[in-house]
Amino acid sequence: MHSYSLLAAAKINLYLEVVGDRPDGYHELVMVMQSIGLADRLTIRSLNSADIRLQCDHPQVPGDASNLAHRAAALLQNRFPQAMKQHGGVEITIQKNIPVGAGLAGGSADAAAVLVGVDMLWQLGLTQIELQTLGAELGSDVPFCISGGTAIATGRGEQIDSLQGIEQFYVVLAKYSSLTISTPWAYQAYRRAFAATYVDVNTAGQTRREALHSGPMVAAIYHQDGPDIGHHLHNDLEKVVLTQHAQVQALKDAMAASGGLGTLMSGSGPTVFTLAATRTEAEAIAAQVRSQLSDPDLELWVAPFVSTSVQFSP
């Protein structure tokens, strides 16, 4: 096989707590992540030359070596030079369906799919843990995007502890297409406003991780209790993004008022999601928000929770 087609799913954060500063300059986080059925489609093909080529149909996504998906292939080339000599270079084509700069880890999902696809193409035989360790070098969300499903993520986001799946639920996602948020900006703004609340990661980090593991969100997931999951949705980064972007706060208010089990901003935003018990309920919420806000810049999606992030596809 010289070509693979893969789907790379977006994620939402059901829970995101900023614990404190890490010695490596990142933030120590305690999160619950969920893969959703809104996915980019990637094709990964062997080349006769020793090149890495990337094409993407989205105008805001760079096709050069700065793209995380390109960097994923370059990382494997660097670690396994013999494999590239034997199997040739790679051409990556990305059909972008996940919005960019949205807090949905679209770039990380693409990078994860490239690691998985090139591992197959070059017959490297890497384990999931080996792929996640490589993924952590590319970005904090990449390890989760390798395994996907429902998981607790700690450390800077790269320590993954899978939970039992909750694929019966749906989300309505909403984002103003002209608004993107830079993740570094969101974390820097959070540090400027809330550094005084940071705890010492060495002494209290473990306590916060244990509190999430034995806390109400994880219990609600174990009980597959939609209303309880909705009730315990939490994202610390809302405190900076919603105060800086009144439009996103208004969107969250409209989503929360239209029914559903709970509403939250995902990651560093600006996508806002509402959890729904059924597809019919999710579609009714999407229709209500669309008619209430009637803004041509507002994009809405309905997606199910899914159990994997990267999937081979025919």
Ligand code: C5P
């Ligand atoms: O790991 P990734 O490259 O996706 O992170 C992007 C930026 O987000 C980092 O450069 C940092 O500014 C911020 N970040 C953070 N703490 C984390 C994850 C990300 O401060 N745990």
